[in-house]
Amino acid sequence: MSAMAIGKLAVIASTKVQTIRYYEEIGLIRPFTRTEGGHRLYGPEDVRRLKFIRHARELGFGIEEIRELLQLSDNPQTSCSAADTIARSHLEQVEIRLTKLRALRKELKRMVEECGHGHVNQCRVIEVLSDHRHCASDH
C-alpha cells in the first residue's frame, strides 16, 4: 500500500525525478517493481536508501564513495573500519579544501580592498591577476 511513483519519492527525498533515474542508471537505486505500463514503484526501503544517498552527497561524498558506503550498510556484519576509512579520507579532503579556500579569500579580500576605484590601468584587481607575484600567500 505504501508503494509510490517516482514523483512522490522525489518530493519526499528532496530530489529531482531525473536525478533518481540517473541514480538508477548508475546502479545506486532501483524501484522494487514497475507497473504494467512501466512506471517505477518505490517502497519505504527505497526512501531510506535515496535519503542516504542524498545526505552523503550533501556531505560531499562522491558517487563511488557512496556506492561503497551503501554496500557496507547493506551488510551490517562487515567491519566498520572501511566506512571509517572513507569518511576519514573525505574529511582530509575537506580540510585541504578549507585551507585553500581560506588562502583564496585572503587574496580576494586584499584585492578588492586595494582596488583604487579609478581606471583599470591602476586597478589592483587586474594587477594582481596579471602577476602571481603580487600574491601574499600560496594557492
Place this chain on the structure above:
Amino acid sequence: MSAMAIGKLAVIASTKVQTIRYYEEIGLIRPFTRTEGGHRLYGPEDVRRLKFIRHARELGFGIEEIRELLQLSDNPQTSCSAADTIARSHLEQVEIRLTKLRALRKELKRMVEECGHGHVNQCRVIEVLSDHRHCASDH
C-alpha cells in the same frame, strides 16, 4: 625571435597544451599567427594573457568572469568598478563556500570520532548518513 610554439607556452604558463587549445576554442586566447604548416605561434603578450587566465582560474573565477576581466584589462580606460564588482561577488561566493565547508567538516569530524570501530550496524558513520536528524548543524 620571441615567438614560441604551444608546447613552450604551456610549460611557461604551467598549463597543458590541450587546455590552451581549449581556451582558443572558447575565445579566450589566440596565437598571433601560425606557421605555414599550421603550428600556432605565441608572443610575450600571449604569455601574459595566459598567465592572467590561469591565475584567475586558480583564484576560482569562472570562464565567463575571466572573459569579462580580460575585456577590462584590454581597455585600461574603462572604470575599475566592473572588475571590483566581479571580484567582490566572487569573494562572497567564497565566503559562502567556506561557511558550508566548515559545517561539513564539523559533521564529518563528529561522524568519524563517534565511529564505534565495531560492526557496521553500530557504526555512527553509516547511522549519521542514514538520517539527517543526526546532524548537529545545517548543511
Place this chain on the structure above:
DNA sequence: GATACAATCTCTAGCCACTAGAGCTTCAAG
C-alpha cells in the same frame, strides 16, 4: 465508458572546465 490532463516513460543532448587518445602532419636536430 469517455475524456482530459498530469505524470511518467525513453532517449538525446547539454552543462563546466578541462583531459585523453587516435591518426595524421610538420618541424628541427644531426
Place this chain on the structure above:
DNA sequence: CTTGAAGCTCTAGTGGCTAGAGATTGTATC
C-alpha cells in the same frame, strides 16, 4: 635526408546531474 618529438584536428570522456522532445500511462471527473 632521415628520424623522432611535437604539433595538428577531431572525437569522446570525466562527474553529477539537468533539460527537453515526443510518446505513453495513470487517474480524476463527467
